[in-house]
Amino acid sequence: MSEITGQESGQPEMRSDMTGAKALWATLAAHGVSTVFGYPGGAIMPVYDALTYYPEVRHILARHEQGAIHAAEGWAKATGEIGVCIATSGPGATNLVTGLADAMMDNVPLLAITGNVARHLMGTDAFQEADITGITLPITKHNYVVTDPDMLPTIIAEAIRIARSGRPGPVLVDIPKDVQLAVFKGELAAPHAKPEPVAPRPEALEAALALLKTARKPVLMVGGGSQGASKEITEFARAWQIPTITTLMGLGAFPASDPLWLGMPGMHGSVAANHAISQSDVLVGFGLRFDDRVTGRVKDFAPNAQIIHIDLDAAEIGKIVRAHLPVKSDAALAAVAMTADAVPFDLPEWQAQLDDWKTRGEHPTTWGAAQAVRQVVARLKPDDILTTDVGQHQMLAAQLARFEKPRRWLTSGGLGTMGFGFPAGLGAAMAEPGVVSMVIAGDGGFQMTAQELATLTKYDIRNVKICIINNSYLGMVRQWQELFHEKRYSEVYLGDSNPDFIKLADAYNIRGWRADNSADLESAIDAWLAHDGSALLEVVVPNEHGVFPMVPAGAALYEMIESEPVKVPTTEAGK
């Protein structure tokens, strides 16, 4: 911790002179918020001044508001508790937009606090004014402008309740500067009790169980909404002996070591998962929203199946695919209720079919991105965290990593945000200093939030292990250009201008290693993980590999391309 000498701190005993800003910190502290990520600026200065009176809240200074909000997301995704980030008005607030949209899509409980110009200046195009509540209206679960200082604690308490309850999501609270400065005469607000989870209706459960019992080719699909119900869903699956698929967001909610596990479905899903969905006669979906990346061509998704869709959000049921049996319920409650009278399936034919599919779609063991990711993720221990951006490295990591526990796989699923992985890994590492927080990023995405290397150094965060899979390209876009745009590699080549990532890390006092073949990678991984402190590993891989299996856009899941088509190696492609 590098404290600036001579830094003045407010004295906790001076808290009695309550202002709006102090009321904010008092409320956050009362809600058990121990860490916030942020970046100061003009319109939020009273809040930063008041922070010095509240040493029980640790503020992490990021180097960009996007870094701060992704770190808060990483914290929230790993712990399941609310993540908090702070930014100033105008540009500070707009830099949160990507993170808010990301948190909205992936249901991350998040509280974003922004400063704004004083109330009498709002609407006058004042310096650093932006209508952040207007801007973020479609990408937050709810948002507020605090116009009455005395209401601040009530609003913060309600914002936290909304962010955490039901289907979690981000809530933004915009606080004008004069509200922060105003003398506070109101009451501090106590945290709301967590709402009772929504229980399934007995008649819905009964119908679901009756349908499930008729299945001859059952399959269970577990999504991101199951991360908090991992234990219950695992017991349900095992009691019924249902083959289980975890979506990208559901990875870890069911242990990968279980023989029932079929992998991930969808565009880059496993052969077993995609065929199992296509052939199944009863599909049970827990906490998932049938995203277009999961379904492929919607009308041919699970064409033979009766679908039991269990979700907390009624709006998700029937939104994309028809649910023959909708169950609005908390995932854990439904799983427990459906486990009680389980009759384990004994379906040798179905099992034999699944076992056959499981052997297909293997990744090549020759040197390439897949092999590199395989070697790196093999070192993860069950409690370790893995974060990624979006793209080829993300899909490879999702395909190759084996998660045994929920909340260990933190990826930008719905929004597909480049630059998410590293700051999210940093936030998760701060929440759980005892585990390795491994970040796998591409050479493109890493550069979108690389400035947060400074945050690693500033707070001496020791457990972030960054792995850059460097193929000199925006690999996933390149793969699409190769397959669907006749190899016109338009604006995807980065290799001529990428930085020396080892030197870049070194500039921030972070040690780095590089490898460009399998054997060197093994020893580089040893050194990288053994290093006492956060470290960076750059893996240079050939650029021509794609990610397979792949379901082309607009195709049905069963029309997937199982493995990479054989092709003549291209040299200096697209340069």
Place this chain on the structure above:
Amino acid sequence: MTAPIPDHLVSALVRDEPRVLTRITSLFGRRGYNIKSLSVGTTEVPGVSRMTFVVSGDRGVVEQAMKQLDKLHDVIKIIDHSLEKFVDRELVLVKVRVKDSEARVEVRQMAEDFRARIVDVGRHALTFEVTGDEGKITAFTEQMRPFGILETMRTGRIALTRGSNADIPSHVYHGGESQGLEPVIPTAPREEKAREVNNLF
């Protein structure tokens, strides 16, 4: 010929908070639901406004729109009028040209048949106030059209459930989650085809 897209009448009780109208219209806009008319007004409960929407789309789209609306924090309750008996009204102001005294007499006579009230009398125009359901209003404007309609303004349809059931729950500012629209329990597949979602990258 394609079948006409049906209209659905939906009411919502909402908290009278800043931007609540924006939240709702923005939701309709970004999800591609089509609002044909929207009326908003205060209610007998302070802090609560009531809206009536006419949404066009097939049943699946409207159901989805209602469920999405219900998730907004400021929305207290959604009332799907197709599930119960209701009364609906719309008020229209119609300014009709009267080129001579003959026309004036004829227009006034016709307005009387429709129980339309004259709210403004000009030298060459009469302005009528008509209240009624959609059929009556359409019939009235059609009758007036030959004389020359100068301007019209419609309030949009408003609706209330018939009978004594009060729609506003006593716990307007409740502490818990939105009550949610419970999915009905049909075991048969819904008739509507699932929405095709084509996402090309």
